[in-house]
Amino acid sequence: MQRGNRFFDFKINNETQNYLEGLAKKSRMDILTMTTIAGSGHPGGSMSSIEIFLSLFYFLNISPNSLKDENRDRVVVSHGHTSPGVYSALGNLGFFDIDSAIAYFRLAGSPFEGHIERHIPGVEWSTGNLGQGLSAGCGFAIESKIKKINNFVFVVMGDGEQQKGQLSEARRFAKKYNLNNLFAIIDYNRLQISGNINDVMPQNIKENYLSDGWKVFETDGNNFVELYKTIHTAIKEGGPAVIIANTVMGKGISFMENIKDYHGKALTREQYDKALNELGFENKIDYYINKRKNFVFSEETLKSHNLYPKFNVPDGVTYPADKKIDNRSAFGEALLAFAKGNSTNDYLPIAVFDCDLASSVKVDSFAKNFPNNFFQSGIQEHNTATIAGSLSTTGILSIFADFGVFGIDEVYNQQRLNDINNTNLKVVCTHLGIDVGEDGKTHQCIDYIGLLRNLFGFKVILPADANQTYKACLTAFSESGNYFIGMGRSVTPIITKEDGTPFFDEKYNFEYGKADIIRDGKDLAIISYGVMLHRALKIRDLLQELGISAMILNISTPKELDLSAIKKACQTGKLVVYEDHNVNTGLGDIISSFLYDNKIYLPLLKLGVKSYSYSGTPDEVFDLIGLSPSKAKEQIINFFGFNKK
Template identity: 50%
Template sequence: MDPTTEMKGFRAVKVSPEMTAELKERARKGRVWSVIATSAAKSGHPGGALSSMDIYMTLLAAADVSPDRSDCMERDRIVISHGHTSAGFYSALAAYGFFSPEEMYPNFRRTCSPFQGHVERDVPGVDWGTGNLGQGLAAGVGFALAARARGSNSKTWVVMGDGEQVKGQVSEARRIAAKEKLNNLTVLVDWNDIQISGHIEEVMPVNIPALWKADGWHVIECDGHSYSQIYDAMRCAVTHDGCYVILCRTIMGKGVSFMQNIPDYHGKAASGEDLATALKELGSDMEMFEKALEARKGELPKGREVIRCVPDLDTGIPVTYTKEDKKDNRGAFGKALAQVGELNYKKEGRTPIIVFDCDLAGSVKVDSFAKACPDNFIQSGIQEHATATVAGAASAAGAVSLWAAFGVFGADEVYNQQRLNDINKASIKTVLTHTGLDVGEDGMTHQCIDYVGLFRNTFGWKVIVPADPNQTDRATRWMLKEPGNVCLAMGRSVLPVVLKGDGTPFYGDGYTFNYGDIDVLREGKDAVILSMGHFAGRAIAVHDLLAAEGISVKVLHCASPLG
């Protein structure tokens, strides 16, 4: 019987000698697989993989995760923020049966392999793909918020590197977690004091414990190679209130003498005699490596398919605005959001809607939702980088997640975070106001005219630019139930309601929003005007002027420029 099974869910009060022996052997094998994986690929990050290994082995033993529940909603979530240690985490997952090690280490970093150089959701057991450093804590905050909104007892674990602690997005995420009192979130930092350019004090000096304490976190320090100390710290964190960070003192390249505490091995694979020495010290040999090289020529393994959740929501009855109504698209969005929110707020069986704001609630019109659904409204302050990731991760963990911001903040400023939301197959709803040419009063710093092009650069984002308040209302309700990442973009001004020739609302009763449709607003035979967004009303005005001169122009409206 596996002695570490008693560690699951922290049933064991202490780590026994038998548990320690089992974890030590798993870590030894994991280090062998990590070295072989990086050396077979002739690239990778063996130093961090080896230093984090004991953290990974302890975490996977204790957290509520298992191979047969890797896609289950009610389970713990683990985020690896220093995603370049992928060889180490993949090896740890293999040690716990998420897949076979022979499937992983020969195929590490191969083109089209799921076992990419930075952790990816294609691999069972990986909950978030972290590209550049500093992303993981924000993703963990999103998972923890979604679990809380679902009423789940699951926990979120984030493992980070020490070099990324200076990044601004990490500070933003720390503050959001502390403000929201996320007792279900615990962070472990691999503190080996080395990053790619050298020792931390040489690259950018930082007082890591002081940073976390300043933002209201409880700090525990431990030996990152002591299974009992890591486990005790984790158990303390989950049995006490407050946000906890565990600073694990480790040795870069642990287990391989010539790699230990050498910055070069942050991102340098061993080769030749050095590789043979490394494998011998870890209790293996070159024969295993040669077999891996041969297997590397074989068929690629298949990754898992990430399935997005389909929300269960009552989207209510659309509001129809008439030609007498003076309304901006922002206001129509805000009213529809508040109505849908109130219909589903804390209703059993409904998917929770979480709305995020960065100190713009009144301007982006999410203030009505905040009043109707206060527990599901997250005020993040002026911290857009973390918020984009927090909201994205929450949408991948069982919540409908919406973030509203000005276009320059929600698209331009956080392009990489939105790109990672796409890569991670999230389902964030990003509502952008103050976009397009309808922002002149605020000046060029606030005029976002590149949002369509930015999202076109990604593989999966949908973009909706509604023509008037009626289409905005219906697009909002459609978007909230649609899996995948959706951007709803609009300007800031009051717009006329788009009317049919008989004076009734074009997008009123009987209209259903369908992504990708192009609407014929006016018929004509001499020319065509293709409009998008608030220009629809102007295009109709041009149609009428030309008609008076005997020129027949068809007017089309495309609300889905990427559809």
């Protein structure tokens, strides 16, 4: 037959057509069986999409033996709620045991979850948050450009999700970067949860794609012959192109067809028996119910495969103590040095994404030196976050640089889905906190730690000066996993030892989870990080004038505490956490929880931002809200009852 022909044959032959039609019929039975057993799921859209799924997974260069082949074609299913259809197609094509998918669908601990996940063989991207799949497809298409791979990337979407704004961002990006191996197929069954898509939210799907420069094709999405012919034509003409596949919700079962309720409603047992009679299959539901009872949980079935390159790590630099430099400039210089140290004649496995802020976030030098690896996405943060995330799973270092309010706050949902997908994304955010200053409260990102604490897989680094920034960036770039590197806007003094030489010098190696005792002290410990550390040192000087000895502890990795360093700080008997962050959700709250969990009872003063703030220079605003060194000193004296001298 024609399996794996990549739609290059002019048409589908009779043998293949008959085989796939039989497989579609069985897949419909499997969809209904698994959703009926589970008592939930989305059978209607799964049944309207099944011919699309079977066509792609059958004809494209995807097989159970090529799942780790970088040259394979990729399929992203954006409407992840159609998991019964995806599992039925993949299982019946031999990617895994179809009986297990039927029996264990939506069962706690089963790999066959309610929405598709990357740990399932053949699934490239975990989805369910509608509107993000096309962006993920763009990321995989960018991989093809960088690695010079001759493959296809297909994205299957629902029609209801075309209402999402992120799709328009993805369309423009794909057109700008001529992603000619990218093809989308829309399951156009015209129904969503609340009814007809045009009643819920009128849209002009065809015109939207045409206006953004895409080629548009239409076909019968439930007819293998017509669907094959249209995909063949689209591939021949090249992308980016979209196929609007006219389908029927609940296709194949008379009482389900064109009924919106079956978007997300399983059949009753009586309805199931009636449906199987229509399909002409023996009823084996009791077999699967019994199999479900014998499920054995295994963590191994929930692991997904990621690629990450091995990099040459250049030597760090040490900026002199009198150097006037902001941390973001150190990031830009570290990025450029890292790229130059890993540029080969084949390709550079690095991609940098910017949203119209290149000079501000300091990726402009990289863009100038490596224009083919720099992607200017414009003011399209949602799309960019997802593209950068999907690309990071393919063996390419993917860096998304932005302001804090855009790179975390605005795209929190996209970063959450990246984290669920176990990406290797490096998010570098500048302009954090009150340090943004004159831009005012709309741009003062004061909640980044709080938000990132919710993302289990993200490591967080908040370096204190340019020297620590440079070295931390080299570490994050060279390691797999999700990293957030955050910094302010202003020039930050170089942190020094007591002899005036740089603290983070050529002998310093950044180690994630290791704190730095910048100064020792016996009366209290001030814990800080980032742009506040140099101010903490000023507080120490002011307290020293009063005969109060303060330890200064730099915690640059708030999500992974250095227990020995904190316990040493606790020996002073008094703790202060001093930060440019929401006082309720930042490092102070983390330290407070640590003390409670370890049954350490001592006074803790949390100095942080208590409300949305003001527009002005950072020093002016810090003073106005009680966080300047002098006002922080007064609060420390009053809170702990130190006697003024």
